[in-house]
Amino acid sequence: MTTKVVMEALSPTMEEGRLVEWKKQEGDPVAVGDVLAEIETDKAVMELVARIGGTMLKHIVEAGATVPVSEPVAVIGEPGEDVGGEPGQTGGGAAAQRGSKEYQPTQGPASAPSAPSTVAATEERRPSEKPSVREDNGAKATPSRVKASPLARRIAAERGVDLVAVTGSGPEGRVVARDLETAGRAASVAPARSGGLPTITAPRPTRPEGTHPATLPYTDVPLTQIRKTIARRLAQSIGPVPTFYLTTEVDMERAWEARAALSAEPKVSFNDIIIKSVAMALRQHPACNAWWQDDHIRYWNEVHVGMAVAVEDGLITPVIRYADEKTLRQIAVEARDLAGRARERRLKPEEYTGATFSISNLGMLDIDEFTAVINPPEAGILAVGRIAEKPVAHEGVVAVRRRLRLTMSCDHRVIDGATGAQFLKTLKTMLENPLALVW
Amino acid sequence: MANAFDVIIVGGGPAGYVCAIRAAQLGLATAVVERDKLGGVCVNIGCIPTKALLHSAYVANLLSHDAKELGVDVGSVKTDYGVAMRRSRKVSEQNSRGVEFLMKKHKITVIKGTGVLAKNRVVRVGKDEYQARKAVVIASGSRVKGIPQIGLEINKTTVISSDEALFLEQIPATLAIVGAGAVGCEFADIFHAFGSKVTLIEALPRILPLEDAESSDTLTKSYKKRGITIYAGTKVKKATVKKDKVSLEVESGGKNDTVEADKVLMAAGRAVNTEELGLQEVGVQLTDRGFIKVNPATLETTAPGVYAIGDVAGPPMLAHKGYREGVVVAEIVAGHHPQPIKYDNVPSVTYCHPEVASIGMTEEQAKERKLDYQVGRFPFSANGRARTSNETEGFVKIIRDKKYGEILGAHIVGSHASEIIHELTVARENEYTVEEVDLAIHAHPTLSEAIAEAALDSMGRVMHI
Numbered sequence: 032m033t034t035k036v037v038m039e040a041l042s043p044t045m046e047e048g049r050l051v052e053w054k055k056q057e058g059d060p061v062a063v064g065d066v067l068a069e070i071e072t073d074k075a076v077m078e079l080v081a082r083i084g085g086t087m088l089k090h091i092v093e094a095g096a097t098v099p100v101s102e103p104v105a106v107i108g109e110p111g112e113d114v115g116g117e118p119g120q121t122g123g124g125a126a127a128q129r130g131s132k133e134y135q136p137t138q139g140p141a142s143a144p145s146a147p148s149t150v151a152a153t154e155e156r157r158p159s160e161k162p163s164v165r166e167d168n169g170a171k172a173t174p175s176r177v178k179a180s181p182l183a184r185r186i187a188a189e190r191g192v193d194l195v196a197v198t199g200s201g202p203e204g205r206v207v208a209r210d211l212e213t214a215g216r217a218a219s220v221a222p223a224r225s226g227g228l229p230t231i232t233a234p235r236p237t238r239p240e241g242t243h244p245a246t247l248p249y250t251d252v253p254l255t256q257i258r259k260t261i262a263r264r265l266a267q268s269i270g271p272v273p274t275f276y277l278t279t280e281v282d283m284e285r286a287w288e289a290r291a292a293l294s295a296e297p298k299v300s301f302n303d304i305i306i307k308s309v310a311m312a313l314r315q316h317p318a319c320n321a322w323w324q325d326d327h328i329r330y331w332n333e334v335h336v337g338m339a340v341a342v343e344d345g346l347i348t349p350v351i352r353y354a355d356e357k358t359l360r361q362i363a364v365e366a367r368d369l370a371g372r373a374r375e376r377r378l379k380p381e382e383y384t385g386a387t388f389s390i391s392n393l394g395m396l397d398i399d400e401f402t403a404v405i406n407p408p409e410a411g412i413l414a415v416g417r418i419a420e421k422p423v424a425h426e427g428v429v430a431v432r433r434r435l436r437l438t439m440s441c442d443h444r445v446i447d448g449a450t451g452a453q454f455l456k457t458l459k460t461m462l463e464n465p466l467a468l469v470w
Numbered sequence: 471m472a473n474a475f476d477v478i479i480v481g482g483g484p485a486g487y488v489c490a491i492r493a494a495q496l497g498l499a500t501a502v503v504e505r506d507k508l509g510g511v512c513v514n515i516g517c518i519p520t521k522a523l524l525h526s527a528y529v530a531n532l533l534s535h536d537a538k539e540l541g542v543d544v545g546s547v548k549t550d551y552g553v554a555m556r557r558s559r560k561v562s563e564q565n566s567r568g569v570e571f572l573m574k575k576h577k578i579t580v581i582k583g584t585g586v587l588a589k590n591r592v593v594r595v596g597k598d599e600y601q602a603r604k605a606v607v608i609a610s611g612s613r614v615k616g617i618p619q620i621g622l623e624i625n626k627t628t629v630i631s632s633d634e635a636l637f638l639e640q641i642p643a644t645l646a647i648v649g650a651g652a653v654g655c656e657f658a659d660i661f662h663a664f665g666s667k668v669t670l671i672e673a674l675p676r677i678l679p680l681e682d683a684e685s686s687d688t689l690t691k692s693y694k695k696r697g698i699t700i701y702a703g704t705k706v707k708k709a710t711v712k713k714d715k716v717s718l719e720v721e722s723g724g725k726n727d728t729v730e731a732d733k734v735l736m737a738a739g740r741a742v743n744t745e746e747l748g749l750q751e752v753g754v755q756l757t758d759r760g761f762i763k764v765n766p767a768t769l770e771t772t773a774p775g776v777y778a779i780g781d782v783a784g785p786p787m788l789a790h791k792g793y794r795e796g797v798v799v800a801e802i803v804a805g806h807h808p809q810p811i812k813y814d815n816v817p818s819v820t821y822c823h824p825e826v827a828s829i830g831m832t833e834e835q836a837k838e839r840k841l842d843y844q845v846g847r848f849p850f851s852a853n854g855r856a857r858t859s860n861e862t863e864g865f866v867k868i869i870r871d872k873k874y875g876e877i878l879g880a881h882i883v884g885s886h887a888s889e890i891i892h893e894l895t896v897a898r899e900n901e902y903t904v905e906e907v908d909l910a911i912h913a914h915p916t917l918s919e920a921i922a923e924a925a926l927d928s929m930g931r932v933m934h935i
Contacts, residue, residue: 060805062807063807084806084807085806085807086805109496109497109804109806110497110804110805111497180900180901180902181900181901181902181903181905181906182874182875182876182901182902182903183901185874185875185903186874189873189874201809202809207901208876208901
């Protein structure tokens with residue numbers, strides 16, 4: 032029996048993928064979970080993984096080809112099996128007679144974690160997590176039957192695990208109970224986004240060990256009348272996201288000293304210090320750690336900081352999860368890894384989605400200050416300029432000091448002027464007194 | 471090279487011949503080395519002939535005890551073990567020839583003789599050498615064993631094993647069976663039905679000691695009622711073997727007793743065939759218990775390219791476990807990635823009357839593991855089909871996980887238990903819970919309805935009691 036491998040939807044918005052390189056040549060043995068090929072999606076270079084074992088019998092497309100989602104790219108079977116000449120056809124012909132079957136990995140539980148699943152959404156998701164999904168949000172409706180045993184379904188329902196995100200180890204990728212032993216909370220559902228962006232059900236990040244889990248990662252607050260009116264009026268006035276900007280200048284002398292003192296590897300960058308400070312300040316100002324959700328505001332109890340990284344032909348925002356709970360050292364290591372892989376376009380969807388606040392830094396390009404564009408549904412983004420020596424009045428005299436200009440863009444529907452200013456003030460105090468980071 | 475194959479399998483029993491068929495299906499050039507008859511113990515001196523005799527025993531019991539009540543008076547019933555034995559031999563021979571045919575059909579080379587392993591995947595049979603390109607598979611099986619330490623060495627006349635019992639022309643007037651596992655219980659059933667006075671001796675506290683206690687108890691009651699003497703929790707201290715009699719000194723809870731019998735049937739375990747295979751020379755190691763040491767995921771031994779399947783690879787020593795291991799090894803050798811074997815989902819069946827079958831955990835095991843479980847039961851006395859056929863002994867018992875409804879174990883005592891257990895084997899294999907078992911509509915009237923009822927009972931919703 033031969034099985035066709037199809038192009039999977041490897042990212043929520045993916046409609047086609049370019050087959051960059053075959054990792055399994057014709058005749059190679061293939062095990063479930065092996066990387067068959069590298070696929071370039073609209074966002075990243077990702078791996079197409081085998082859902083069934085056997086032998087790579089035939090590449091239907093050559094490297095370099097662009098293939099729509101769900102179209103076959105290869106045939107896996109047993110050595111010597113007839114691939115049926117036209118493996119793309121299922122009606123009649125040798126392939127059908129030999130019991131060749133259309134295999135739709137995207138239907139399997141092992142499909143890309145980002146593929147939205149209506150089955151999982153209705154059966155497994157807790158009511159409070161019901162996403163405010165707009166069907167036209169760009170996420171292509173993908174087949175959504177999850178293959179899972181009744182026992183696995185029950186355990187998943189009990190634990191709030193989204194089966195779509197669980198890799199099945201049973202026959203043909205069926206999710207069985209043992210797959211949930213390891214999945215645990217890690218595979219439960221991340222909240223869906225809305226507001227013009229694709230709906231994403233990425234796997235929830237794994238909490239760093241030793242940290243205390245909050246009961247729910249966020250608090251949803253219904254909109255008051257005044258907030259509704261403010262939202263409507265401001266949106267009419269400016270655009271989809273009524274943005275305003277707050278700028279402050281930070282004295283970086285102490286931060287400079289602190290960083291110089293941290294000479295050990297890994298090297299901590301100013302960007303790392305800013306990520307950590309922002310995360311700590313967001314803890315104190317949850318009003319700025321929020322998502323606009325059209326009919327309510329989601330205040331996050333967790334802090335996930337996105338950091339914009341320039342890539343060859345665009346921009347991507349990898350996320351430092353639980354940045355407030357991580358040490359500077361952890362952030363330094365993670366940020367370097369994420370940025371590196373972002374530039375190679377090797378991020379997984381769950382690594383660049385789900386930020387609660389973002390940072391954009393153009394300091395290394397000698398930009399003094401700028402305004403950054405908010406990444407909805409987040410309500411704020413911080414634009415970080417360069418650290419420059421400037422003559423400033425300091426303790427009654429003009430002195431040359433290292434200064435940094437920060438500009439925060441705020442979604443006025445969520446953050447009011449004073450709210451944003453207070454957050455920025457806390458951030459400024461922290462950066463000027465880096466000891467605050469260890470409190 | 472004419473003597474080269476992809477896979478050479480040493481042993482043509484259930485594990486070996488099934489491995490050979492699967493390997494051949496996958497396009498591998500395959501040879502099986504067999505010193506005796508194809509089909510091994512199972513086909514020739516195990517599963518198959520005993521089941522033939524058990525059917526004779528069933529008919530004997532039916533006609534002697536139940537027929538008149540069912541409106542069929544056959545007068546006085548005469549049994550002849552010799553006739554039953556010869557029929558069982560015929561069945562075995564036909565099955566063995568069936569395996570031969572299967573080897574031919576799949577173009578598998580059968581090499582007659584004793585296979586001995588040599589380095590670099592060479593198998594010697596007599597003076598001939600055969601080269602395995604991909605793998606050598608050891609499927610050499612097991613054999614009966616006595617207990618010489620207490621004077622019970624198998625002498626094939628008064629102290630016999632199943633090997634001899636299967637070829638007796640006449641039943642002994644009195645028979646003591648040492649060991650009340652599946653083999654002991656089955657022979658007790660057979661010989662009792664043909665008129666022997668049977669004493670069943672088990673060292674562990676109950677007969678069928680690996681089954682759920684309720685199954686053991688039900689069978690104990692049934693045997694005792696029929697007139698089979700049972701000594702459970704009883705050790706044989708010493709045996710005195712005379713010319714045509716054996717005297718066993720037994721001890722049970724400090725009390726001593728003597729059991730006299732014309733013959734003693736040894737049914738206390740089997741020894742694996744690991745000798746004279748050249749295992750040490752090729753680096754195949756054994757476990758502390760004498761089985762061949764294998765990687766449980768691949769069944770590869772400590773010698774690369776050498777695999778072990780069936781009885782030699784470890785318990786449970788069951789043909790159907792060997793079948794599966796044979797399939798899995800063939801697929802691994804062919805470069806496939808078969809699903810791992812679920813050793814906790816191998817059904818266990820004793821074909822005595824009433825039959826005893828089980829899958830998964832016993833209640834004792836669930837208790838030991840401190841699992842939060844719920845038991846559901848349904849007696850065949852409340853099952854319509856069982857009542858119509860006058861076979862109301864026994865029950866279905868399902869042990870389920872309290873929270874998720876997972877079927878942790880299931881135990882059936884009763885007519886056709888060996889057949890209907892598979893509903894629960896399939897359920898467990900696919901992780902169906904008791905709810906799915908109930909949701910599947912069961913035909914009425916059938917014995918299988920008792921399974922659905924037991925599932926319901928575990929949820930507190932039993933219908934027919």
